[in-house]
Amino acid sequence: MQYRLNVNGTDHSVEVDADTPLLWVLRDAMNLKGTKYGCGAGICGACTVHIDGEPVRSCLMTVSSLGTSKITTIEGLAHSPVGQRVQEAWLKVDVMQCGYCQAGQIMEATALLTRNVAPSDSDITTAMDSHICRCGTYTRIRQAIKLAAAKEA
Amino acid sequence: MLPTELQRVMEGVKHPTRRAVLIASAAAGGALMVGWYAVGKDRTAKDGELNAFVTIAPNNAITIVAKNPEVGQGAKTALAMMIAEELDADWSHVTIAQADLDTAVFKGQYAGGSMMTPENYLPMRQVGAATRALLIKAAAKQWGVAESECSTDKSVVYHRASNKSARYGALAAAAARYEAPDPKTLVLKDPKNFKIIGKPTVGIDSARIVKGTPIYGIDVTVPGMLYAVFQKCPVFGGKVKSANLDVLKKMAGVKDAFIVEGGSKEVFEAEGGTVSSGLLPGIAIVATSWWQADKARKALQVVWDEGPYAATSNESLAKEAEALFLKPATLSLRNTGDTDGALKTAAKVVEARYDYPFIAHVTLEPQNCTAHVANGKAEFWAPTQLPEAARGLVAHTLGIELKNITVHMTRSGGGFGRRLMNDYMVEAAWISKTVGAPVKLLWSRADDIGHDFYRPGGWHQIKAGLDKDGKPVAWKQHFVSFGKDKKFASCAGLSPDSYPAGRIPNVVYGASLIQTGIPMGPLRAPGENALVWVFQSFIDELAHAAGKDPLTYQLELLGKDEKLPGRGDGFSTARSRGVLEKVRQMSGWGRSLPPRTGLGVAFSYCHLGYAAEVAEVSVAKDGALTIHKIWAAVDVGRQIVNPMGAENQCQGGIVDALSHVLNQKITFANGRTVQTNFDGHMPVTMHQVPPMEVAFVLSDNNPTGLGEPVMPPVIPAVTNAIFAACGKRVRSLPIDEKTLAV
Numbered sequence: 001m002q003y004r005l006n007v008n009g010t011d012h013s014v015e016v017d018a019d020t021p022l023l024w025v026l027r028d029a030m031n032l033k034g035t036k037y038g039c040g041a042g043i044c045g046a047c048t049v050h051i052d053g054e055p056v057r058s059c060l061m062t063v064s065s066l067g068t069s070k071i072t073t074i075e076g077l078a079h080s081p082v083g084q085r086v087q088e089a090w091l092k093v094d095v096m097q098c099g100y101c102q103a104g105q106i107m108e109a110t111a112l113l114t115r116n117v118a119p120s121d122s123d124i125t126t127a128m129d130s131h132i133c134r135c136g137t138y139t140r141i142r143q144a145i146k147l148a149a150a151k152e153a
Numbered sequence: 154m155l156p157t158e159l160q161r162v163m164e165g166v167k168h169p170t171r172r173a174v175l176i177a178s179a180a181a182g183g184a185l186m187v188g189w190y191a192v193g194k195d196r197t198a199k200d201g202e203l204n205a206f207v208t209i210a211p212n213n214a215i216t217i218v219a220k221n222p223e224v225g226q227g228a229k230t231a232l233a234m235m236i237a238e239e240l241d242a243d244w245s246h247v248t249i250a251q252a253d254l255d256t257a258v259f260k261g262q263y264a265g266g267s268m269m270t271p272e273n274y275l276p277m278r279q280v281g282a283a284t285r286a287l288l289i290k291a292a293a294k295q296w297g298v299a300e301s302e303c304s305t306d307k308s309v310v311y312h313r314a315s316n317k318s319a320r321y322g323a324l325a326a327a328a329a330r331y332e333a334p335d336p337k338t339l340v341l342k343d344p345k346n347f348k349i350i351g352k353p354t355v356g357i358d359s360a361r362i363v364k365g366t367p368i369y370g371i372d373v374t375v376p377g378m379l380y381a382v383f384q385k386c387p388v389f390g391g392k393v394k395s396a397n398l399d400v401l402k403k404m405a406g407v408k409d410a411f412i413v414e415g416g417s418k419e420v421f422e423a424e425g426g427t428v429s430s431g432l433l434p435g436i437a438i439v440a441t442s443w444w445q446a447d448k449a450r451k452a453l454q455v456v457w458d459e460g461p462y463a464a465t466s467n468e469s470l471a472k473e474a475e476a477l478f479l480k481p482a483t484l485s486l487r488n489t490g491d492t493d494g495a496l497k498t499a500a501k502v503v504e505a506r507y508d509y510p511f512i513a514h515v516t517l518e519p520q521n522c523t524a525h526v527a528n529g530k531a532e533f534w535a536p537t538q539l540p541e542a543a544r545g546l547v548a549h550t551l552g553i554e555l556k557n558i559t560v561h562m563t564r565s566g567g568g569f570g571r572r573l574m575n576d577y578m579v580e581a582a583w584i585s586k587t588v589g590a591p592v593k594l595l596w597s598r599a600d601d602i603g604h605d606f607y608r609p610g611g612w613h614q615i616k617a618g619l620d621k622d623g624k625p626v627a628w629k630q631h632f633v634s635f636g637k638d639k640k641f642a643s644c645a646g647l648s649p650d651s652y653p654a655g656r657i658p659n660v661v662y663g664a665s666l667i668q669t670g671i672p673m674g675p676l677r678a679p680g681e682n683a684l685v686w687v688f689q690s691f692i693d694e695l696a697h698a699a700g701k702d703p704l705t706y707q708l709e710l711l712g713k714d715e716k717l718p719g720r721g722d723g724f725s726t727a728r729s730r731g732v733l734e735k736v737r738q739m740s741g742w743g744r745s746l747p748p749r750t751g752l753g754v755a756f757s758y759c760h761l762g763y764a765a766e767v768a769e770v771s772v773a774k775d776g777a778l779t780i781h782k783i784w785a786a787v788d789v790g791r792q793i794v795n796p797m798g799a800e801n802q803c804q805g806g807i808v809d810a811l812s813h814v815l816n817q818k819i820t821f822a823n824g825r826t827v828q829t830n831f832d833g834h835m836p837v838t839m840h841q842v843p844p845m846e847v848a849f850v851l852s853d854n855n856p857t858g859l860g861e862p863v864m865p866p867v868i869p870a871v872t873n874a875i876f877a878a879c880g881k882r883v884r885s886l887p888i889d890e891k892t893l894a895v
Contacts, residue, residue, distance in 0.1 A: 017406075017444070017445065017448075019448070020442075020444050021444065024442065024443060024444040028380070028442050029442070032365075033365070033367035033369075033371075034364070034365020034366070034367070035365070036369075036371070036517075036518070036566070037371065037519065037595075038517050038518075038519070038598070039598045039830050039831050040598060040830075041598070041831075041832075043830060043831045043832055044517065046517060073365065074363075074364065074365030075364065075365045077365075078364070087364065090359075090363045091355060091359055091360055091363055094353075094355045094356055094359055094801070096225075096358075096359050096362050096363075097225035097226070097227075097567075097802070097805055098224060098516075098517070098518070098565060098566050099225065099356075099362035099566070100225075100517045100518045100566025100567060101517050101566075102362055102363065103362075103365045106363060124839070125839045125840050128838075128839045129839045129840045131838065131839075132831060132835070132836050132838060133517075133808075133836075134516060134517040134567045134569075134836050135225050135567060136804060136806075136807070136808025136809055136836075136837075136842070137804070137805065138808060138838075138839045138842040139842065139844075139845060140801065140804070141839070142839070
């Protein structure tokens with residue numbers, strides 16, 4: 001099936017099965033490898049993208065359900081000032097160990113800071129708790145979110 | 154106790170069969186290359202080009218090759234820092250390339266055992282210092298001055314007296330004409346003059362990671378590549394009888410589907426009778442996209458021969474353990490003094506039973522490999538911690554000569570020991586060879602959890618006798634573990650020197666083994682990740698039985714300063730004391746605490762590093778556990794190479810341990826794992842992670858690694874704190890909060 005998707009501000013045409021999850025459309029049909037596969041079941045959060053600004057698990061979202069939604073992936077995040085601030089904070093704190101989960105974490109954190117410019121510790125925990133960092137960088141994730149929020153203020 | 158292949162590679166670093174020499178050579182375009190070569194001087198610049206340790210181009214660009222794979226432990230950055238420091242490089246001009254596997258040039262290309270720092274700290278600095286010496290030589294010659302009058306800073310050689318200077322790039326071609334100096338003549342920097350080592354440095358790939366740049370194994374694409382899934386028998390040791398391959402072959406996108414018979418029996422049974430790294434039987438499905446391959450798998454109908462272990466379950470294993478405890482241990486690991494006699498005359502006897510579960514690694518990037526096998530050659534792009542073993546395994550299984558196998562190491566989305574085993578690489582090779590095209594094999598999460606080399610579970614029965622002062626005089630321990638014919642399964646053993654053996658006059662360590670088909674292997678801090686919990690918990694029990702403060706009791710048991718038998722140059726009681734004293738001070742040990750709140754302490758010597766940890770917890774009356782804070786004091790020698798990465802490793806080690814304490818347990822039923830995804834085996838997430846404080850105790854010892862040492866003592870620190878808070882002793886992991894209720 002042919003689908004037209006708006007990804008990172010540009011329309012793209014892809015030829016995939018109707019039940020293909022957005023994750024695999026991005027990764028293998030569009031060669032946008034930044035969005036990661038971790039569990040395929042919406043548990044780990046590594047595949048988080050924004051659909052119309054909302055953080056969504058792309059492994060659970062079939063291509064046929066997307067319609068004209070605007071999709072943002074980690075590759076396009078720097079177009080948003082909040083996203084750029086989050087990426088800079090992540091780098092400044094050097095959150096990463098293996099780094100594999102961090103695209104999803106950054107997408108979630110950007111969504112959080114977009115709706116809540118000064119999140120409390122408990123706001124951060126609530127928003128980020130559905131993401132697994134197998135290396136255990138949670139302390140730094142929290143620190144980077146606070147740094148990004150402080151830059152906004 | 155470690156997998157034999159890993160032991161072999163580590164041994165090769167310790168006792169090299171070929172002498173390594175430093176060689177400088179010219180590269181295309183007037184560049185200087187310097188590296189350690191084990192092959193002697195017949196190696197030409199041309200064939201060495203790819204894998205010189207450092208290359209300086211005329212435009213001043215410095216390329217440093219990281220020989221060890223990057224799995225998130227910071228190897229790429231730290232190895233380059235070691236070279237750049239002694240080179241006096243301008244760090245902003247340094248780019249870091251990941252080496253391919255090249256055993257003719259590099260020794261110890263692996264990520265394991267926290268060995269990257271101890272094995273490389275000196276040789277990498279020597280490479281940097283030799284390169285700097287060559288650049289100085291070239292400058293001095295050009296200026297007609299003495300080398301000793303020249304100095305360097307940020308990629309520039311200076312002769313201050315004549316106000317001359319030259320960039321490294323401008324000197325590279327001239328420097329390449331000289332012989333590299335004998336390493337023995339090199340004078341390394343006084344650490345107090347370090348400008349790069351010891352400075353918090355952002356990871357070399359971090360900027361790419363935050364932008365989603367493709368750098369992991371799973372991101373690899375090669376022209377003409379197909380995608381594969383590989384379905385193995387869910388029962389360990391099972392194989393395929395028949396499958397509906399014709400149905401699959403008609404599905405959208407499917408290029409091929411076929412049965413893989415699997416490798417030889419000796420490969421499966423290499424490690425203590427368990428399934429070992431090798432080509433397991435299964436069904437390969439190859440398609441034009443991974444999603445289509447995986448979708449076809451859902452339509453798969455297989456008749457399996459489930460083999461001899463189809464009845465294995467947690468209950469069956471526990472029952473076998475119970476039966477073994479009724480009999481004497483079949484393996485004697487240590488027998489010093491007269492333990493039974495000392496137990497009879499002891500003033501007090503304490504007895505306990507501990508058990509812990511199997512655990513899976515669950516690297517967040519599932520196992521994957523892109524392989525291209527054609528015309529007797531094989532090329533791989535893979536996240537692997539031990540590429541040399543992968544090459545051997547492929548050579549053995551597919552009959553390809555070692556020299557015809559190329560391994561490109563990608564960044565790994567986590568390792569934790571899982572990627573020391575290279576089963577997914579040999580699978581990818583077999584599938585590629587069969588379909589005659591490059592193939593990316595990607596495991597699903599269910600494949601990963603269902604076919605791990607698990608951290609082995611275990612059971613311990615311990616009896617100790619105290620004298621009238623509360624000092625332990627006898628310790629008798631029966632360990633029920635896994636293995637076959639008196640040989641422990643991989644990472645399922647117990648060292649006869651395990652602390653506190655060297656501090657108690659009468660000790661018996663014995664073991665009995667259960668034979669099983671469950672694959673086992675190294676998980677971060679293999680052995681210690683479970684044994685430290687058992688030993689340090691029971692020492693805490695003894696302290697309470699003796700009516701003594703647990704931290705003071707630990708210090709008294711350590712006794713006088715000396716080295717006990719152990720890894721490296723031995724277990725230092727002085728360094729153990731050092732971290733315990735430090736964590737005592739950091740945590741405010743002994744302060745008064747609210748009701749149902751307690752502090753617990755534990756320490757260990759693990760992978761050449763010393764760590765002591767204190768946890769502060771409270772336990773509500775309904776058993777709900779809150780971990781308020783963890784303090785860690787860590788001694789890995791006199792120098793932290795990259796404080797940024799080092800602190801991150803420590804924090805990660807603490808978090809990893811919390812997953813063991815709070816969440817993770819693999820359950821077996823009908824010969825397979827019950828868990829098929831993260832649910833039921835969750836790494837901790839943010840709400841379970843307390844504040845933590847890490848401090849390094851800088852002792853006058855060679856720098857060692859941080860991947861492992863910080864992790865093990867966290868587990869007993871938490872469970873000892875639980876006892877202090879509510880009087881309930883946790884003797885089974887992970888914690889079941891219901892058992893902590895009043």
